[in-house]
Amino acid sequence: MSSYKIPVPNSKHTFRDDLFKGKVLFCTGGRSGICYKIVETMMSHGVDAAIVGRDAKGLLESAQSLERSTGSKCIATSADVRDPEQLGKAVKETIDKFGKIDYVICGAAGNFLAPIDNLSPRAFKTVIDIDLLGTYNTIKATIPHLRQSHGAYLHISATLHYRGLPYQAHVSAAKAGVDALSNVLAAEEGPRGVRSNVLAPGPIGNTEGMSRLTPKGWKPENDIPLGRIGDTSDIANAAVFLFSPAASWITGTVTVVDGGEHHIRQMSLPYPQSLLDPDSVKGIIKGKL
Numbered sequence: 001m002s003s004y005k006i007p008v009p010n011s012k013h014t015f016r017d018d019l020f021k022g023k024v025l026f027c028t029g030g031r032s033g034i035c036y037k038i039v040e041t042m043m044s045h046g047v048d049a050a051i052v053g054r055d056a057k058g059l060l061e062s063a064q065s066l067e068r069s070t071g072s073k074c075i076a077t078s079a080d081v082r083d084p085e086q087l088g089k090a091v092k093e094t095i096d097k098f099g100k101i102d103y104v105i106c107g108a109a110g111n112f113l114a115p116i117d118n119l120s121p122r123a124f125k126t127v128i129d130i131d132l133l134g135t136y137n138t139i140k141a142t143i144p145h146l147r148q149s150h151g152a153y154l155h156i157s158a159t160l161h162y163r164g165l166p167y168q169a170h171v172s173a174a175k176a177g178v179d180a181l182s183n184v185l186a187a188e189e190g191p192r193g194v195r196s197n198v199l200a201p202g203p204i205g206n207t208e209g210m211s212r213l214t215p216k217g218w219k220p221e222n223d224i225p226l227g228r229i230g231d232t233s234d235i236a237n238a239a240v241f242l243f244s245p246a247a248s249w250i251t252g253t254v255t256v257v258d259g260g261e262h263h264i265r266q267m268s269l270p271y272p273q274s275l276l277d278p279d280s281v282k283g284i285i286k287g288k289l
Contacts, residue, residue: 002206008080011041011237019171019244020271021046024098026091028052028081028138029107031062034204036234038239039150040103043070045240050075050094052087064227073098081108104245106135107156108176115165115275124170131174135181143189150193150237152243155182156235157200157254159262175200184250195251197242202258204230225260 020042029035030051043066045181051066051074051088053059059076066074075097094101110130114123135155146153152199157179161172178198203224238257241247255263274281 001020005209008085011045011233011240015240015244017045019045019240020103021103023047024094024100024112024141025049025103025105026052026094026101026252027107028079028134029109029156030105031055031059034103034201034232034235035107036062036066038107038236039074040066041233041236041240042103042243043067043072043074046072046100048073050077050097051163052077052081052090053108054078054080055112081137082129082138083289084140087137090229091141091145091243095145100149101142102149102151104138104142104146104151104153105156105239106132106138106153108138109171111168111171114170114171115167117280118278119170124173127170128174128177131171132177132181135178139181143194146194147189147192152194152251153182153185154196154197154239154242155179157198159200159202159256159258159265162262163265166269166271182254183252190251195247196220197247197251198254199235199242200203200254200258201235202230202256202261204232204235206232223261223266224258225264228259230257262277 025039025042025047027035027039030039030049031053036051039051043049049066049072051059051063053076056076056078059078060172063074063076066072075093077093079086079090081087091101110127110128112123117148139153147152155176155178158171160168161176161179165172182196182198185194189196234257238255242250243254269281
């Protein structure tokens with residue numbers, strides 16, 4: 001029995017090459033993974049960008065790679081999103097270079113597998129600080145500039161908190177907070193012409209999260225209605241739309257991009273065996289449990 005698998009579209013087939021010409025993007029978490037692909041795709045449509053992260057060397061390498069692949073400008077602005085002062089300096093560097101900020105992606109994140117009884121307060125706080133507090137700090141640092149440009153925010157969330165997913169209490173709490181924060185931002189800043197939306201990716205291939213958190217032998221065609229694992233381009237294409245003029249009346253929304261996975265999600269680990277006897281499932285987890 002065969003099933004149709006929807007192909008990954010190229011943004012160039014849908015959006016104008018110069019869609020974001022003259023615009024400036026500020027992105028936390030842009031060094032790699034999903035956010036790197038969003039930045040690359042938007043730069044291929046004319047945006048200039050600043051990517052933000054803690055790894056100064058890796059960040060610079062990513063910025064140079066983005067410039068080579070797109071022809072647009074990109075600067076590396078080293079900062080920890082948990083530190084408002086560092087973020088303020090990164091924003092200043094961006095303004096000094098480009099003169100404005102039109103779009104902001106809040107994409108810095110962290111995750112790992114841990115049951116609540118083995119999740120230390122420090123570990124829980126770390127994820128909350130990066131994902132949720134980092135989003136708040138990014139908003140605070142950039143909002144004066146987005147008010148001037150009548151710009152837009154995009155927050156990278158998840159679908160994990162739509163159900164009670166074992167081993168994901170920390171990130172579920174953080175992402176639920178990000179969703180709520182975006183909604184308030186949309187309501188408060190809409191009268192000033194600022195939009196705020198959330199993208200919630202499903203399982204995305206060739207990302208650190210999937211390599212660390214997915215059980216060995218997992219088959220996406222069994223769990224995803226559209227029959228394939230997601231690609232970073234799927235998320236990037238949705239981001240391009242939400243930042244584009246076509247989405248000018250869209251704010252305060254959560255856009256799920258997961259091929260329908262969250263509707264039929266199965267427990268990836270045996271339940272309740274994985275909770276009652278954690279040692280029994282260590283061999284089927286790629287990452288550390």
